[in-house]
Amino acid sequence: xxxxxxxxxxxxxxxxxxxxxxxxxxxxxxxxxxxxxxxxxxxxxxxxxxxxxxxxxxxxxxxxxxxxxxxxxxxx
Amino acid sequence: xxxxxxxxxxxxxxxxxxxxxxxxxxxxxxxxxxxxxxxxxxxxxxxxxxxxxxxxxxxxxxxxxxxxxxxxxxxxxxxxxxxxxxxxxxxxxxxxxxxxxxxxxxxxxxxxxxxxxxxxxxxxxxxxxxxxxxxxxxxxxxxxxxxxxxxxxxxxxxxxxxxxxxxxxxxxxxxxxxxxxxxxxxxxxxxxxxxxxxxxxxxxxxxxxxxxxxxxxxxxxx
Numbered sequence: 001x002x003x004x005x006x007x008x009x010x011x012x013x014x015x016x017x018x019x020x021x022x023x024x025x026x027x028x029x030x031x032x033x034x035x036x037x038x039x040x041x042x043x044x045x046x047x048x049x050x051x052x053x054x055x056x057x058x059x060x061x062x063x064x065x066x067x068x069x070x071x072x073x074x075x076x
Numbered sequence: 077x078x079x080x081x082x083x084x085x086x087x088x089x090x091x092x093x094x095x096x097x098x099x100x101x102x103x104x105x106x107x108x109x110x111x112x113x114x115x116x117x118x119x120x121x122x123x124x125x126x127x128x129x130x131x132x133x134x135x136x137x138x139x140x141x142x143x144x145x146x147x148x149x150x151x152x153x154x155x156x157x158x159x160x161x162x163x164x165x166x167x168x169x170x171x172x173x174x175x176x177x178x179x180x181x182x183x184x185x186x187x188x189x190x191x192x193x194x195x196x197x198x199x200x201x202x203x204x205x206x207x208x209x210x211x212x213x214x215x216x217x218x219x220x221x222x223x224x225x226x227x228x229x230x231x232x233x234x235x236x237x238x239x240x241x242x243x244x245x246x247x248x249x250x251x252x253x254x255x256x257x258x259x260x261x262x263x264x265x266x267x268x269x270x271x272x273x274x275x276x277x278x279x280x281x282x283x284x285x286x287x288x289x290x291x292x293x294x295x296x297x298x
Contacts, residue, residue: 003281017152020112020132020176048280051175053248054260055133055150064246067237069285070277 005052009033011060018052018061027052034061079105079181080130087128087154089201097195104187110174117172123161125182129153132178136170144268147261149212150175159206162188216259228256229266230295233276233283246281270294 005027014032026038050063081098084090090101107130110116116127116134127134129151136149136157148170151157161169162185183191192199232252236245249267253260267283270276275287275294285291292298 015153017133017176020178022176023112048278050249053250054147055152055175057152059250062248062250063281064248064251065281065283066246067233067283067285069237069288 004036004039005050006062006064007034007036008060008062011058013058013060015057017055017057021051021055023049023051079107083128083130083181087156088205089128089156089198091201092197093195097197100194101191104183104191105181106183108180108182110178110180112174112176114174115171116174116180117158117168117170119169119171120167123158123164123166123168124185126156126158126162126185126188127172128156128181128183130179130181133175134172134178135175136172138170144272146265148216149261156205159202159209163202163206216261220262224296225256225258225262226266226269227294227296228258229263230270230275230291231297232256233270233285234288234291234295234297237285 012033014029014034016029016034018034019027019029024038026036027034028037029035048063048065052061053063079102081102084101084105085093085098090098093101108127119138131153133153134151134157135147136151137145137147139145149157151172157172158168161167192202229252232247232255236247249263250260253263256263267276267278270291271278273290273294275285275290277284277286289298
């Protein structure tokens with residue numbers, strides 16, 4: 001599920017900063033740990049804003065990019 | 077919610093003060109709340125208030141002439157912003173926006189000066205806070221001035237290119253920053269530069285290299 005933010009529950013201290021900054025509102029606190037709900041709504045971001053990752057003081061949430069080379073489409 | 081003395085005691089500005097000292101400062105501090113996207117400070121306007129983040133996070137940023145945003149710093153609970161502008165007696169050096177719902181404590185410049193007169197310990201604390209701020213900014217200046225961060229980001233992208241099958245490890249902006257020894261903000265800036273140059277395209281969780289030859293040139297690999 002690399003197309004979703006990845007949460008490391010061991011590092012998460014439940015501060016909730018990521019919940020506040022998430023524009024899609026997909027994060028919640030569940031037993032003092034952040035969890036993703038409404039996974040389908042994570043796709044509302046047309047760009048991977050990664051603000052949840054930027055704001056986390058414990059590196060507990062990651063938004064990794066896959067790096068690919070654009071395929072050249074043949075023009076018919 | 078009223079201003080919490082426990083919070084005031086926990087922030088670096090007022091570290092080491094007695095209970096009586098904290099109580100005397102409380103009257104100068106006010107609470108302010110803001111919602112996501114609310115602009116709290118506008119660059120260039122008179123700097124009149126110092127802010128402490130109680131809950132939530134804000135971003136300190138500048139907008140370039142062509143409309144690009146550069147985040148200078150993210151401010152989290154317990155940290156302050158607008159320090160240099162307030163003590164410098166001039167205008168806000170950058171703009172600040174709430175990244176989500178935030179609770180702030182504020183103190184006016186004139187009241188802060190009164191607090192410093194009453195409690196010299198606060199002056200020492202302020203020097204410490206400003207020193208840390210200078211360290212952070214010097215680090216950014218170093219990156220901007222002497223290091224070709226964009227070129228190094230280009231190299232990292234080329235070295236971690238996968239074929240779309242997920243075989244290659246995916247990278248976060250934080251990891252890219254750690255690899256090339258720079259701040260995360262600089263990676264974000266470099267990716268925007270590369271996208272602006274038309275050599276990559278950012279797509280949600282993918283960075284697509286659209287001009288491999290140009291990217292190699294920017295990475296100094298040709």
